[in-house]
Amino acid sequence: MKVMLARGMTFPYASELLKSLFVEVADRDFRLDGKVPTDSRVSLVSGVHRKEVSRLREVLESGEESVPEVISLGAQVVAQWMGAAPYVDEGGHPRPLARFASEGAELSFEALVARVNRDIRPRVVLDEWLRLGVVEIDEDGRIRLHAGAFVPSKGFDEMSFYFGHNVHDHAAAAAHNLLGGEPPFMERSVHYDGLSADAVAQLARQASTLGMEALVAVNKNALSLTKRGGTTSLPRQRMTFGVYFYAEASDEAAAEAPPAVSKAVAAKPPGRPSRKKA
Incomplete structure (x- = not known):
C-alpha cells in the first residue's frame, strides 16, 4: 500500500487492478474439465459483473508477464558472470572484468555480453548498468558487479518488475501450501522479537x-x-x-x-x- 500511494496509485486504479486479478484467476485456475469458462461462470466464481468480465478478459488475452528488456538480457549476463567459468574466482565470486576484449580477452565485459547476445553493444549495457547501479568501475578501470544479483538499485521500472515477480511467487508458494498442495513448497522463516x-x-x-x-x-x-x-x-x-x-x-x-x-x-x-x- 505504501508503494502504491507513493507512486500515485489511487484506490480506483487499485480496485480496477484487483478486479482484473479476480477475473484472471477465476478464468485460469477454476476451469471445469479443463474447458475455458464462460463469462457467466467467471462472473459467478469471481463476483465481478458479467459485462466487466467480458471487458477484462479482452484486456487479459495475452496473460504474458511483461519483462523489461534490460531485465531479460541483464539476468542472463549476470547469471553467466556469477556462475560460469572463467568469470568466477576460486571462491565462486564474480571477477572484476576488463572493459574491452582487446584488454582482457575472454575476461572482459565485452566478451561476457557477446556470450549472451551478439546483437547488442556492450557499451549500451554498461551505460545502463552504471545508471542503475548494477556495476561500478574501479580505480584500475575494471568493471565490478556491484549487486550480488541483478536487482537494479535506481531504475523504478526494473525494480518494480522484481517486486511483482518475487511477491507473486512467494505468495503463490504460501497459498499452495495453505490449500494443501502436494508436494508442498519450501516456505519457511525464523523470527524473533x-x-x-x-x-x-x-x-x-x-x-x-x-x-x-x-x-x-x-x-x-x-x-x-x-x-x-x-x-x-x-x-x-x-x-x-x-x-x-x-x-x-x-x-x-x-x-x-x-x-x-x-x-x-x-x-x-x-x-x-x-x-x-x-
Missing part, C-alpha cells in the same frame, strides 16, 4: 552473507542444468528461489520486555499453517 538494534544488525549481516551464498550456489547449478539441456516431452517449468530479511521496531509491550522473554519461532513444515493458542 525484543532484540536490540545491534543484534538485528548482526543478524542482518549474517542473513545477507548466507543468503547470497545460497543464491549463488543455486544459480550455478541452474546454469549448469540449463547448458545440459536435453529434449523432453514434459512441459517446461520455471522456478524461483529467494531469500529475504525484514526488521522493524517492536510494539511498546514487546520493546519493554526483557530479552529472556523474547522468543524465536521457526516456521512450521510447509503446508501446515501455524496455530495460535487461545
Whole structure:
C-alpha cells in the first residue's frame, strides 16, 4: 500500500487492478474439465459483473508477464558472470572484468555480453548498468558487479518488475501450501522479537552473507542444468528461489520486555499453517 500511494496509485486504479486479478484467476485456475469458462461462470466464481468480465478478459488475452528488456538480457549476463567459468574466482565470486576484449580477452565485459547476445553493444549495457547501479568501475578501470544479483538499485521500472515477480511467487508458494498442495513448497522463516538494534544488525549481516551464498550456489547449478539441456516431452517449468530479511521496531509491550522473554519461532513444515493458542 505504501508503494502504491507513493507512486500515485489511487484506490480506483487499485480496485480496477484487483478486479482484473479476480477475473484472471477465476478464468485460469477454476476451469471445469479443463474447458475455458464462460463469462457467466467467471462472473459467478469471481463476483465481478458479467459485462466487466467480458471487458477484462479482452484486456487479459495475452496473460504474458511483461519483462523489461534490460531485465531479460541483464539476468542472463549476470547469471553467466556469477556462475560460469572463467568469470568466477576460486571462491565462486564474480571477477572484476576488463572493459574491452582487446584488454582482457575472454575476461572482459565485452566478451561476457557477446556470450549472451551478439546483437547488442556492450557499451549500451554498461551505460545502463552504471545508471542503475548494477556495476561500478574501479580505480584500475575494471568493471565490478556491484549487486550480488541483478536487482537494479535506481531504475523504478526494473525494480518494480522484481517486486511483482518475487511477491507473486512467494505468495503463490504460501497459498499452495495453505490449500494443501502436494508436494508442498519450501516456505519457511525464523523470527524473533525484543532484540536490540545491534543484534538485528548482526543478524542482518549474517542473513545477507548466507543468503547470497545460497543464491549463488543455486544459480550455478541452474546454469549448469540449463547448458545440459536435453529434449523432453514434459512441459517446461520455471522456478524461483529467494531469500529475504525484514526488521522493524517492536510494539511498546514487546520493546519493554526483557530479552529472556523474547522468543524465536521457526516456521512450521510447509503446508501446515501455524496455530495460535487461545
